[in-house]
Amino acid sequence: MSNLITHALTSCVALLVGSSFTFAALADRSDPVPSAAIRLAQAQAQQTLLFETTMEDVLGRVVAIREFERAPGTGGIPHRHPGSHTFGYVLEGTYEVQVDDGPVQRLGPGDTFYERPGSLHAVSRNGSQTEIVRYLVFTVSDPTLPATVPE
Numbered sequence: 001m002s003n004l005i006t007h008a009l010t011s012c013v014a015l016l017v018g019s020s021f022t023f024a025a026l027a028d029r030s031d032p033v034p035s036a037a038i039r040l041a042q043a044q045a046q047q048t049l050l051f052e053t054t055m056e057d058v059l060g061r062v063v064a065i066r067e068f069e070r071a072p073g074t075g076g077i078p079h080r081h082p083g084s085h086t087f088g089y090v091l092e093g094t095y096e097v098q099v100d101d102g103p104v105q106r107l108g109p110g111d112t113f114y115e116r117p118g119s120l121h122a123v124s125r126n127g128s129q130t131e132i133v134r135y136l137v138f139t140v141s142d143p144t145l146p147a148t149v150p151e
Contacts, residue, residue, distance in 0.1 A: 045070040050136075054143070066137045067091075075125025083145025086115040086137060093133030098123035117142075120151065 051065040075096075088097070090107045097113050098104045100120050106127055107113060115121055126133040141147065 045074065045076065047137075055140075060143065062139075062141045062143050064139050064141070066139075068133075068135050068137060070095075070126045070133050072126055072131055073129045075123070076121075078120060078122045078151035079124075080118055080120055080149045080151065081115060081139070081141075081147065082118050082149055083142030084115075084117055084147065085140045086121075087139075088113040088115075089136045089138075091134040091136060093131050093135075094127030095133045095135050096123055096125050096127040097121070122151075 046069045048067045049064060050067055051063070053063055055061045055063055088095075088107075090109055090111045092109055095107045095111075095113075096104055097107065098121075099113070099115050100122070104123050105111075105113065
């Protein structure tokens with residue numbers, strides 16, 4: 001049963017990731033943000049919720065897709081996502097990320113990253129002092145656990 005749930009969850013994430021990449025590639029950036037999107041300012045990063053749904057057949061997990069835009073030279077504080085599988089995809093610019101004790105990765109357009117639930121997101125910053133960075137974040141979360149916990 002555990003393998004079935006894992007495979008179903010993985011299939012759903014793959015479907016959402018593929019659909020989101022298509023959406024990002026086809027989206028006209030001059031259009032206004034859809035009315036269903038939520039804009040949040042957090043640590044000099046702007047995020048837009050692009051999609052969210054509760055997966056009732058997969059232990060009530062919540063799937064969300066967000067677009068982040070971070071100003072040049074800015075970064076977030078170290079934090080954890082206790083109940084979330086977090087997948088990232090860089091759209092433009094340079095994003096620097098470090099998960100747990102791994103190396104700091106310098107990612108560009110088309111590059112991806114993954115954080116397992118509870119891992120330390122030690123570095124999350126724009127790798128440029130002059131250009132913005134835009135990236136998509138896909139999460140599959142347990143809604144009974146905190147979304148983010150600062151270190």
